[in-house]
Amino acid sequence: MWAILSIVVENKPGILFKITHLFRSRNFNIDSISVGVTENPAYSRMTITTFGDEKQVAQIVKQLDKMIDTIEVKHLDEHKTVYRELSLFKIKISNASDSMEINKLANAYGGKIHDVKKESLMVELTATPDQIKAFEELIQPFGILDVARTGVAALQRSGS
Numbered sequence: 001m002w003a004i005l006s007i008v009v010e011n012k013p014g015i016l017f018k019i020t021h022l023f024r025s026r027n028f029n030i031d032s033i034s035v036g037v038t039e040n041p042a043y044s045r046m047t048i049t050t051f052g053d054e055k056q057v058a059q060i061v062k063q064l065d066k067m068i069d070t071i072e073v074k075h076l077d078e079h080k081t082v083y084r085e086l087s088l089f090k091i092k093i094s095n096a097s098d099s100m101e102i103n104k105l106a107n108a109y110g111g112k113i114h115d116v117k118k119e120s121l122m123v124e125l126t127a128t129p130d131q132i133k134a135f136e137e138l139i140q141p142f143g144i145l146d147v148a149r150t151g152v153a154a155l156q157r158s159g160s
Contacts (some may be wrong), residue, residue, distance in 0.1 A: 002031075003057045004083060004154050007046040007064055008072040011037055015069050019046060022067070028052065028060055032085070032129075032151035043071060047083075047154045049129075076156055083154035087132050089123045090115075092143030102142060109135045120145055 009015045016035060023030050031049040038045050052060070057075060064073045076083075093099050099121060106113055111125040125135055129152065136144070 001051065001053060001057065002078070003050050003052060004076040004078060004081060004152060005046075005048045005050065005057075005061065005064070006072075006074045006076050006154060006156070007048065007070060008038065008043050009046060009067075010069045010071065011042055011044040012069070015044070016046070018067065018069065019048075019064070022063055023048075023050070023060070026060060026063065028056065032149070034151035034153050036153075047152050049152050074156065076154055080157050081154050082157060083128060083152050084126050085129055085132060085152045086150040087125050087127075088114075088146075088148045089125070089136070089139060089144060090120055090146040091123060091139055092120055092145055093118070094142075098142055102139060105135065105138050111135070 007019065009019070020030065029050060031051060033046065033048050035044055035046045050057070061073050061075050064070055091102055099116070102121060102123065103113055106123045106125070109125055109127060109131060111123045113121055114124055115122040125132060127135070132149070
């Protein structure tokens with residue numbers, strides 16, 4: 001099962017290490033992680049995605065909740081959450097028709113074209129991880145030269 005964890009922590013040095021160390025010590029892998037200051041500068045929100053069965057996810061949530069620097073831990077229901085990831089793809093261009101085709105694909109996924117060169121172009125895509133994966137599979141035949149991904153940012157919907 002894929003899990004999205006939202007963790008509000010005190011905004012102080014060393015907390016990222018403590019959280020990631022907890023995952024490592026429990027032999028639990030982090031799929032993606034994003035961290036940023038909340039509306040209150042005293043706190044940061046970490047969004048961590050991971051894979052595990054319900055028991056494993058419940059255990060890691062329980063362990064995170066016990067940490068002194070942790071203010072709030074939520075296992076977010078992906079159906080009641082808005083979640084997105086930013087990705088950048090540098091894609092090889094062999095001819096003019098490649099550029100037009102990649103542009104069409106990027107537009108279909110709501111992507112933006114940046115840094116167009118003779119031999120490559122860059123696509124910025126903000127979407128769910130599944131949508132990013134689908135886009136990546138479509139552009140694979142052109143040749144992906146480089147990829148950068150931010151990790152998932154997520155907030156629970158109102159009333160959830």
